[in-house]
Amino acid sequence: MEGSLVNALWVGVIGTSVFAFALKYLGHSVPEKFLTNPRVLRINALIPIALLSALVGVQTITDKGKWVIDQRLAGVAVAFIALALKAPYFVVVISAAVTSAVLYRI
Amino acid sequence: MRTLSINPPAPYGYIGQNVRVSKVNRATVTQSLSVSFTVGLYGTAFGAASIAAGFSLLQTSLLSLLTFSGASQFAIVGVMGAGGSAISGIATASLLGIRNGLYGLRMAPILKVRGVKRVFAAQVTIDESTGVAIGQEDLGTDAMKAGFWLTGFGVYIFWNFFTILGALGAQAMGNPSAWGLDAAVPAAFLGLVWPRLHGKYEKGLAALSLLVAVALSPVISAGLPIIATALLAVALGWKARS
Structure with a gap:
């Protein structure tokens, strides 16, 4: 179990790196006309929105496949408020961490 | 390092436009460096998140050196840290990396580089380097x-330095929840x-994706609920909308 988990992490590290570079290099190597397809551009703009929002949800209110409401939700709520107040990214992340840590410790 | 000079791709049939450091618009340099440092600083958050997710210091460092794309890096450690398989982690990270390919498409005709230089250019093709380059459009190709x-190399250096710093910090901290790291990662997203x-x-779309992923989490294995929302994005983007 321990050994297989460690190997999975390595597969993740190498796999992610290989695909990340391949995608970047491909972009530099294919003809520019692909850029003009509006459907590709639209989907490309929407994918990060979907994935990042999904990650926010899963990391905030689930834990190991179960719904869990805990200090993380308070932390992310504070981050949301900070973003709405146009706080810099660093303040957003730190305020979430501090909120969550304080609640965890009391 | 030669690759750090202002205008590394110049030599190929590129006469009369040689840009020296002194000639590069000061605003371009200032903007590039401030973006590099600010963004690089967030490498601390990645380094800490990666250690908290169970990755080693070496693996964490390699992700920043080789993957070098913040969102993809957070995605792989986020998905695998939550118990997702390597495949769903790689898929999520790679879907997030598609946009770098499109940035490459945009930058290639401006940079006009081949061989090793294209390899370097590709590796530093990210949100920030492309963003700053496009921001210089009014100042001409050389400024771009x-x-x-x-910005590409600046972010690369700071991001990797602060990744190690964050990773070492997290190793020293111990329990990630006690330091709020468990909330810092979704806040970063x-x-x-x-x-x-x-x-x-x-x-x-953001609200729907969040709800769908949370709703699917108890049903399908970790990582897949996130990938499912990418299909949502493709379906919505496919249907014409001006």
Whole structure:
């Protein structure tokens, strides 16, 4: 179990790196006309929105496949408020961490 | 390092436009460096998140050196840290990396580089290097190139340095929850998606994706609920909308 988990992490590290570079290099190597397809551009703009929002949800209110409401939700709520107040990214992340840590410790 | 000079791709049939450091617009340099440092600083958050997710210091460092794309890096450690398989982690990270390919498409005709230089250019093709380059459009091609290379390598150096710092810090901290790291990671994702939510359509997709992924989490194995929302994005983007 321990050994297989460690190997999975390595597969993740190498796999992610290989695909990340391949995608970047491909972009530099294919003809520019692909850029003009509006459907590709639209989907490309929407994918990060979907994935990042999904990650926010899963990391905030689930834990190991179960719904869990805990200090993380308070932390992310504070981050949301900070973003709405146009706080810099660093303040957003730190305020979430501090909120969550304080609640965890009391 | 030669690759750090302002105008590394110049030599190929490129006469009369040689840009020296002194000639590069000061605003371009200032902007590139401030973006590099600010963004690089967030490498601390990645380094800490990666250690908290169970990755080693070496693996964490390699992700920043080799993958070098913040959202993809957070995705792989986020998905695998939550118990997702390597495949769903790689898939999520790679879907997030597609946009770097499109940035490459945009930058290639401006940079006009081949061989090893194209390899370097590809590796530093990220949100920030492309963003700063496009921001210099009014100042001409040379300023765009300078912005791209300066920001690309600048972020690369700071991001990797602060990744190690964050990883060492997290190792020293111990329990990630006690330091709020468990909330810092989703807050980091929220901060990444926020500037993309221009209108109601984007906000709607964000809310829907969040709900779908949370709803699916108890049903299908970790990582898959996130990938499922990418299909949602493809379906919505496929249907014509002006």
